[in-house]
Amino acid sequence: MFKISKESKKSEARLGVLKTKSGNLKTPFFMPIATRGVIKSLSYQDIENLGPQIILGNTYHLYLKPGLKIIKKAGGLSKFMNNKFPVLTDSGGFQVFSLSKIRKLLTNGVRFQSTYDGSWHLFTPEKVMKIQSVLDSDIQMVLDVCSDSRSNNRKLLKALELTTKWAQKCKREKKKLDPKNKNLLFGIVQGGLNKELRLKSLSDLVEIGFDGYAIGGLAVGETNQEMYKVLDYISSAMPKDKPRYLMGVGYPENIIEAVKRGVDMFDCVIPTREARHGRLYLKNKFYPAPFSSKKRCGVYKTINIINAKFANDFSLINKDSKLEELKKYNKAYLHHLFKVQDPLALKLATLNNIEFYLDLMRNIRKAIAGNNL
Amino acid sequence: MFKISKESKKSEARLGVLKTKSGNLKTPFFMPIATRGVIKSLSYQDIENLGPQIILGNTYHLYLKPGLKIIKKAGGLSKFMNNKFPVLTDSGGFQVFSLSKIRKLLTNGVRFQSTYDGSWHLFTPEKVMKIQSVLDSDIQMVLDVCSDSRSNNRKLLKALELTTKWAQKCKREKKKLDPKNKNLLFGIVQGGLNKELRLKSLSDLVEIGFDGYAIGGLAVGETNQEMYKVLDYISSAMPKDKPRYLMGVGYPENIIEAVKRGVDMFDCVIPTREARHGRLYLKNKFYPAPFSSKKRCGVYKTINIINAKFANDFSLINKDSKLEELKKYNKAYLHHLFKVQDPLALKLATLNNIEFYLDLMRNIRKAIAGNNL
Numbered sequence: 001m002f003k004i005s006k007e008s009k010k011s012e013a014r015l016g017v018l019k020t021k022s023g024n025l026k027t028p029f030f031m032p033i034a035t036r037g038v039i040k041s042l043s044y045q046d047i048e049n050l051g052p053q054i055i056l057g058n059t060y061h062l063y064l065k066p067g068l069k070i071i072k073k074a075g076g077l078s079k080f081m082n083n084k085f086p087v088l089t090d091s092g093g094f095q096v097f098s099l100s101k102i103r104k105l106l107t108n109g110v111r112f113q114s115t116y117d118g119s120w121h122l123f124t125p126e127k128v129m130k131i132q133s134v135l136d137s138d139i140q141m142v143l144d145v146c147s148d149s150r151s152n153n154r155k156l157l158k159a160l161e162l163t164t165k166w167a168q169k170c171k172r173e174k175k176k177l178d179p180k181n182k183n184l185l186f187g188i189v190q191g192g193l194n195k196e197l198r199l200k201s202l203s204d205l206v207e208i209g210f211d212g213y214a215i216g217g218l219a220v221g222e223t224n225q226e227m228y229k230v231l232d233y234i235s236s237a238m239p240k241d242k243p244r245y246l247m248g249v250g251y252p253e254n255i256i257e258a259v260k261r262g263v264d265m266f267d268c269v270i271p272t273r274e275a276r277h278g279r280l281y282l283k284n285k286f287y288p289a290p291f292s293s294k295k296r297c298g299v300y301k302t303i304n305i306i307n308a309k310f311a312n313d314f315s316l317i318n319k320d321s322k323l324e325e326l327k328k329y330n331k332a333y334l335h336h337l338f339k340v341q342d343p344l345a346l347k348l349a350t351l352n353n354i355e356f357y358l359d360l361m362r363n364i365r366k367a368i369a370g371n372n373l
Numbered sequence: 374m375f376k377i378s379k380e381s382k383k384s385e386a387r388l389g390v391l392k393t394k395s396g397n398l399k400t401p402f403f404m405p406i407a408t409r410g411v412i413k414s415l416s417y418q419d420i421e422n423l424g425p426q427i428i429l430g431n432t433y434h435l436y437l438k439p440g441l442k443i444i445k446k447a448g449g450l451s452k453f454m455n456n457k458f459p460v461l462t463d464s465g466g467f468q469v470f471s472l473s474k475i476r477k478l479l480t481n482g483v484r485f486q487s488t489y490d491g492s493w494h495l496f497t498p499e500k501v502m503k504i505q506s507v508l509d510s511d512i513q514m515v516l517d518v519c520s521d522s523r524s525n526n527r528k529l530l531k532a533l534e535l536t537t538k539w540a541q542k543c544k545r546e547k548k549k550l551d552p553k554n555k556n557l558l559f560g561i562v563q564g565g566l567n568k569e570l571r572l573k574s575l576s577d578l579v580e581i582g583f584d585g586y587a588i589g590g591l592a593v594g595e596t597n598q599e600m601y602k603v604l605d606y607i608s609s610a611m612p613k614d615k616p617r618y619l620m621g622v623g624y625p626e627n628i629i630e631a632v633k634r635g636v637d638m639f640d641c642v643i644p645t646r647e648a649r650h651g652r653l654y655l656k657n658k659f660y661p662a663p664f665s666s667k668k669r670c671g672v673y674k675t676i677n678i679i680n681a682k683f684a685n686d687f688s689l690i691n692k693d694s695k696l697e698e699l700k701k702y703n704k705a706y707l708h709h710l711f712k713v714q715d716p717l718a719l720k721l722a723t724l725n726n727i728e729f730y731l732d733l734m735r736n737i738r739k740a741i742a743g744n745n746l
Binding site for chain 1: 411414710720
């Protein structure tokens with residue numbers, strides 16, 4: 001399933017290939033987020049022009065809207081959204097704990113109110129595997145208990161013990177639903193900022209055995225240094241021959257630091273969410289190398305296109321882009337589109353930022369190959 | 374400038390070619406509306422895929438946002454929005470009278486408050502010609518006084534007399550700004566539903582002399598029959614050798630009826646506005662002929678994709694479309710996009726409806742050529 005082809009001589013960074021039923025993925029990679037069965041404002045043609053290796057769908061949202069009946073009839077998430085790239089789906093755990101104001105943690109799962117209409121639902125380990133089976137995602141995640149990384153140790157321990165128990169149940173259910181193991185299943189390491197708990201969580205999961213291991217419960221408010229400290233010990237303790245996925249991270253500099261610590265997979269709302277607010281990621285003149293660990297890693301800048309100074313800036317949105325629309329429209333026009341709130345503004349900014357992230361990952365892989373990271 | 378190539382044997386309908394500096398236009402034609410320098414949610418690539426003959430921009434909106442300084446620097450409206458098709462701009466008169474709650478009609482122009490920020494502005498005949506000169510639109514319109522078609526005759530007369538006076542000033546100003554007559558200038562016939570006043574307005578304008586004549590003040594609340602009655606006498610009284618433009622009309626059946634009465638040019642918000650509300654225009658099995666005057670002219674249907682029944686409808690959005698996205702996505706997916714309010718929904722519906730209107734005009738021209746209309 002996963003094969004490492006190269007280890008950097010400079011860091012823990014590594015190159016690999018992760019096999020999925022829908023295609024092979026070169027690690028390290030970044031997954032753009034298609035929360036509700038669409039990367040906000042992009043059509044399948046736009047996505048094909050971007051050419052991501054894989055995209056991410058959110059189980060919580062898709063289960064509530066359009067619901068499983070529709071996606072089942074469509075033949076899975078990719079067929080529903082006309083997507084030709086592999087897909088990873090999360091388990092919905094994170095959304096249940098972050099979006100649903102009212103929820104109740106039970107031993108066998110978690111009851112929560114829909115963020116859409118207040119209706120009550122129950123997610124159990126078995127249920128989220130059934131949902132992901134209908135979504136037919138290439139990489140599926142276990143249901144985890146997401147606790148605040150600053151919780152006390154008793155609470156963190158309880159959360160990770162439940163996570164382990166649920167992970168076991170997920171694996172069992174997945175075996176029933178997918179006996180030929182067409183799709184991959186990843187476990188999720190919890191334990192907050194506590195080293196002992198993180199290592200316990202990891203060893204519990206490794207004992208059960210998964211196709212890959214994710215690090216959950218980071219990028220939820222802790223400092224960069226706290227996050228890197230966790231990565232320092234947890235990543236090297238993870239099985240070498242399995243892909244390592246740092247969930248919900250992050251800014252380009254966070255990704256670079258995590259890659260150096262041996263992480264292979266990333267997803268984050270930053271490129272798409274910041275596009276909505278007019279923030280564009282652009283290469284600076286030192287791009288792509290050398291990658292440094294300082295803020296913006298020395299190789300990129302961001303601009304807020306809504307800023308008044310761009311009203312009058314007739315330079316191209318992104319002359320380095322391979323996307324024609326970003327090379328032909330100028331900044332003054334994009335500024336205008338944001339000012340009159342035309343949906344085209346969102347599309348152009350989203351394309352720009354996702355392209356930046358995908359290109360960053362390509363250059364990270366190149367840097368690892370050349371022992372430059 | 375305008376040459377008629379064929380007159381139908383069945384009606385007053387005619388085929389012609391209108392020359393503009395940016396290209397020749399086959400009449401009768403329809404102009405999709407790019408109110409604020411963008412056809413809502415469509416990029417220039419989307420517009421090129423649709424292939425309209427000409428698009429329409431709104432002077433009122435573009436003057437207020439982004440403002441003339443920006444558009445001048447861009448080199449005109451088409452360069453600003455990266456548009457390769459000819460452009461018609463209105464004079465802003467209609468928006469001043471419909472959008473600005475507070476306005477004051479003066480002899481030399483009209484003072485109004487911006488719909489965006491409440492700031493005060495003055496549109497005079499000279500000013501709107503200067504604005505359109507900066508926009509560099511291929512077809513420009515005179516500033517007219519838009520009065521309610523149900524106003525009393527005294528009010529209608531006063532409005533049309535002022536319209537004539539302003540038309541004269543517009544022509545004079547245009548000559549100064551565009552001495553080589555690169556761009557065309559159209560007069561606008563007013564007079565409400567009063568035959569005598571309409572004919573007076575027309576003969577006043579013809580005396581001044583314009584490159585084309587528009588019929589204003591219709592499609593503002595009167596019945597179809599009242600509108601057709603005005604067209605019956607005004608269209609045949611208009612110069613035969615100049616294009617006739619019915620402003621702001623309409624549903625496909627209105628367009629067909631107007632073409633039969635000799636009208637050559639149309640614009641309307643219907644295809645774009647109804648797209649925003651999920652209403653799709655689709656051909657029915659009798660499309661394109663015979664064109665009848667009954668509702669929906671016997672050849673099309675509309676569906677509201679937001680309707681619950683489409684949640685479960687996996688037929689293609691529009692199998693007859695030449696646009697790949699409309700042929701590959703299904704109705705259930707478009708329904709879902711509207712439900713989760715993704716901007717891609719608006720884009721797909723807008724593409725569908727504009728394509729329908731452009732195709733309708735193509736078939737109307739074909740029908741005239743074959744003496745079938």
